Structure formats: C-alpha cells, structure tokens
Amino acid sequence: MAWPGLCFCIITRHIEPLRNRETLSAHSPHPTPHLQLAEAKAPKTNCRARRYNGRLSHSPLINLESPPKKGLLMMKLTVIPGDGIGPEIMAQVIRVLKHVNAPFEYEEHVAGEIALQNLGDLLPHSTIESINKNKLAIKGPTTTPVGGGHKSINVTMRQKFDLYANVRPVRSLPGVKCIWPDINLTIVRENTEDLYAGIERMVDEGTAESIKRISRKGSERIARYAYDLAQKTGRSQVAIVHKANIMKMTDGLFLKTAQEIGWQYPNITTKDVIVDNACMQLVMKPQQFDVIVTENLYGDILSDLCAGLIGGLGVVPGANIGDKAAIFEAVHGSAPDIAGQNKANPTALLQSAVMMLQHVSETAKADAIMKALIEALADVNARTGDLGGKGTTVSFTDAIIQKLG
Ligand code: NAI
Numbered sequence: 001m002a003w004p005g006l007c008f009c010i011i012t013r014h015i016e017p018l019r020n021r022e023t024l025s026a027h028s029p030h031p032t033p034h035l036q037l038a039e040a041k042a043p044k045t046n047c048r049a050r051r052y053n054g055r056l057s058h059s060p061l062i063n064l065e066s067p068p069k070k071g072l073l074m075m076k077l078t079v080i081p082g083d084g085i086g087p088e089i090m091a092q093v094i095r096v097l098k099h100v101n102a103p104f105e106y107e108e109h110v111a112g113e114i115a116l117q118n119l120g121d122l123l124p125h126s127t128i129e130s131i132n133k134n135k136l137a138i139k140g141p142t143t144t145p146v147g148g149g150h151k152s153i154n155v156t157m158r159q160k161f162d163l164y165a166n167v168r169p170v171r172s173l174p175g176v177k178c179i180w181p182d183i184n185l186t187i188v189r190e191n192t193e194d195l196y197a198g199i200e201r202m203v204d205e206g207t208a209e210s211i212k213r214i215s216r217k218g219s220e221r222i223a224r225y226a227y228d229l230a231q232k233t234g235r236s237q238v239a240i241v242h243k244a245n246i247m248k249m250t251d252g253l254f255l256k257t258a259q260e261i262g263w264q265y266p267n268i269t270t271k272d273v274i275v276d277n278a279c280m281q282l283v284m285k286p287q288q289f290d291v292i293v294t295e296n297l298y299g300d301i302l303s304d305l306c307a308g309l310i311g312g313l314g315v316v317p318g319a320n321i322g323d324k325a326a327i328f329e330a331v332h333g334s335a336p337d338i339a340g341q342n343k344a345n346p347t348a349l350l351q352s353a354v355m356m357l358q359h360v361s362e363t364a365k366a367d368a369i370m371k372a373l374i375e376a377l378a379d380v381n382a383r384t385g386d387l388g389g390k391g392t393t394v395s396f397t398d399a400i401i402q403k404l405g
Pocket residue numbers: 085140141142143144145154313314329330331332333334335336337338343344345346348386
C-alpha cells in the first residue's frame with residue numbers, strides 16, 4: 001500500500017504560523033477563565049446559552065483549559081466547535097492535542113447556527129478578531145440550511161479570510177474498509193470563486209440564476225499552490241479538472257491559466273480531465289491521480305466522491321489556507337442525523353488537527369497522533385460505527401489516547 005501515514009502536503013509558503021508564538025511565563029498573557037466551565041470527555045451537543053442582563057452570551061462547549069507548559073513556545077489557536085456533531089468531535093480532538101502537549105493556548109469562539117441562535121450573529125466579530133489575531137484556527141462543521149436561509153458560514157469565512165486553497169488529502173487508511181485500499185491523492189480546490197461566490201438572483205418568479213465567476217488571479221494562485229505542493233511533496237503529476245468543453249470562458253480561463261502555470265514546472269506532468277470523466281476515472285482507477293487542482297464546486301463534489309472510496313466522510317481531513325490565516329476542518333458536515341448520540345467519528349477532524357500540527361512544524365506530535373490513530377482504527381472494538389466498528393466518539397478517542405501512551 002502506498003499510504004505511509006499522512007505525509008503532509010500543507011505548504012507554509014505564504015503563512016506566518018509562528019508569528020503568534022510567544023514564550024509563556026507562569027500564566028498565559030491572555031487568560032480565558034470562561035474556558036474552564038465545561039468538561040472535555042463527555043460529548044456536549046447543546047449550546048448552553050445564558051442570558052446576562054438581557055444580553056445573550058455563550059458558554060463554551062469544550063474544556064479548553066490548558067495549563068501552560070514550562071519552556072514550550074505556545075501559539076494561540078482559535079477553536080470553533082461548530083454545529084451538530086461539531087462540539088462532540090472537537091472536544092475529543094482537543095483531548096488528544098492536550099494529551100500530546102501540543103503547544104496551543106486554546107481560545108473558543110462560535111460560528112454558524114449556534115452563534116446565530118445564541119449571539120444573534122452567524123460569524124460574531126469576536127470570532128473574526130480571534131482568527132485575524134491568531135492566524136490559526138480549527139473548526140468543526142457548521143450547518144447551512146438547504147434552499148434558503150442564511151449563507152454558508154464556511155463560504156463566508158473562506159471569502160473573508162481569503163483562504164483560497166482548500167487542501168484535502170485522500171488516502172486509504174489501514175484497517176478502514178474501503179473500495180480502494182491504495183489511494184493516495186490530494187485534492188486542491190479553489191476556495192473563493194466559482195458558483196460559491198453566492199452571486200444569485202431571481203430573474204422572475206420562475207427563474208433563478210447564479211453567476212459563475214472565475215478570475216485569472218484566482219486561477220493562477222490556486223494552480224501555483226497545487227504545483228508547489230506537488231513539487232514539495234515529491235508528486236509527479238497534476239491533473240487539472242474542468243468543464244471547459246462546455247463553459248468555454250469560465251472553465252476555459254481556469255484551464256488555460258493552470259496549464260500556463262504548469263509549464264513552469266517541467267518535472268511535473270500536467271494532464272487535464274473533464275470533470276464528468278474525472279468522476280468515472282476516480283471510481284474506476286483512482287491510482288492514476290496524484291494531485292488534482294480544480295474549481296470550487298468540482299472540488300467539493302470530488303472530495304466527497306473520493307471520501308466514499310476510502311471509507312466515508314468520517315475519514316477525510318481538510319485545510320483552508322490563505323496568505324494570512326489557515327483554518328483546519330474536516331470535509332464532512334454537521335451530520336444532524338447522528339448529533340448528540342456519541343456516534344460521530346472524530347478521525348477526519350483529528351487528521352485535520354494533524355495537518356495543523358504539520359503546518360506549524362510540530363511534525364513529531366503529528367506523526368505520533370497519526371500512528372496512534374491508525375492503530376486504533378485497526379481495532380474493530382475501538383473504531384466507530386460508520387467504519388463498521390463498535391466504538392463511540394469518546395471510546396474511540398480513549399483508544400487513541402491509550403495508544404499514545
Ligand atoms: P454530512 O457530512 O453532515 O453527513 C452526510 C452523512 O455522513 C450523514 O449520514 C452523516 O451521519 C455521515 N457523517 C458525516 N460526518 C460523519 C462523522 N464524522 N462520523 C460519522 N458519520 C458521519 O452532510 P450533509 O448531511 O449533507 O450536511 C449536513 C449539514 O452540514 C448541512 O447543513 C451542510 O450544509 C453542512 N456541511 C458543513 C460543512 C462544513 O462545515 N465544513 C461541510 C459539509 C456540509
């Protein structure tokens with residue numbers, strides 16, 4: 001099997017992940033006493049909103065209290081539990097990060113429906129400020145109503161922080177039953193343009209339209225990111241996935257721009273694949289893909305398709321990278337059907353945390369977590385029900401922590 005563990009493709013090229021590092025004295029310079037309210041081990045799914053003097057406030061869902069470790073360079077990390085299963089899996093991921101003494105000072109902030117319900121704002125100013133300041137965040141999934149209601153908080157955050165590269169490593173994990181046991185590819189999805197820009201209108205009562213916006217600048221930077229990533233991680237091929245045969249202007253611009261960037265990387269083979277064919281090829285022979293660079297909508301769909309090939313949505317991590325911030329989150333959504341039942345698989349979010357540790361050069365801790373995770377996944381009694389196991393969210397995390405020693 002080609003999969004050697006999560007070998008990481010996150011490039012820190014434009015980021016300043018260490019800028020918010022600071023040496024801790026006995027106490028954090030930014031104490032967060034409100035973080036001590038909740039417990040980590042038991043899954044929490046209900047936001048404990050409180051009303052003080054007529055104002056809504058939000059009690060944290062997760063125990064983020066983390067005593068400063070002497071001699072460790074600490075980074076501030078914005079933690080957004082999210083909606084649905086988000087708080088349950090985030091609590092477990094934080095447990096693991098704390099267990100390995102990851103050098104983070106955790107700041108919990110809300111976003112999504114939980115924030116709307118309790119603070120009256122989908123993306124509160126305090127959350128934005130925290131991400132702007134820390135430049136590093138881990139986020140649980142947030143719920144978006146279908147066919148109406150508020151705009152996706154993910155799309156909003158990606159646009160607000162200009163997180164233009166969505167990186168999703170898709171690799172078969174040992175012990176996880178899947179269609180293909182030897183997949184090792186990375187999807188690099190443009191994250192700010194395309195139909196996801198949210199430019200929609202009703203033309204008349206019976207007609208709606210959505211504008212697909214693709215720019216040369218957006219195409220250039222995502223293509224460069226993908227080729228750089230391929231080069232730095234020893235990949236030999238980039239596949240540009242598009243539908244330029246039909247959308248000659250928008251996808252035509254994306255394809256042409258990405259190809260031009262590709263010419264600057266003579267050691268990397270470029271191929272272009274029409275998106276419908278790419279879907280079939282991925283199902284039939286995914287091993288032929290190495291790095292895929294594609295537009296926003298195609299990348300979203302291909303990610304879920306690929307997740308299905310390696311065991312489901314519960315196992316695919318992701319990172320949203322921009323020049324000024326990085327937000328790590330799983331590919332899956334808030335899974336309302338299993339929220340609050342201690343059934344959710346924390347693997348994808350934990351792997352996203354592993355990507356984050358790689359991103360801040362904490363490779364040893366990242367490797368240790370990945371090793372423990374793979375060992376735990378191999379145990380049918382440990383892994384969660386979505387992977388055919390008997391474990392729960394909490395007991396699976398217990399097993400990972402036990403493997404970590
Ligand atoms: P979903 O990913 O939440 O769920 C699809 C299926 O996969 C469900 O059967 C669910 O139980 C299962 N599943 C997902 N994650 C799982 C996990 N960790 N462990 C075990 N099973 C898991 O997709 P769906 O139902 O289309 O979306 C639900 C909500 O999530 C929507 O409001 C959607 O907009 C939102 N969403 C949010 C994302 C984000 O915040 N990054 C990404 C995708 C969807």
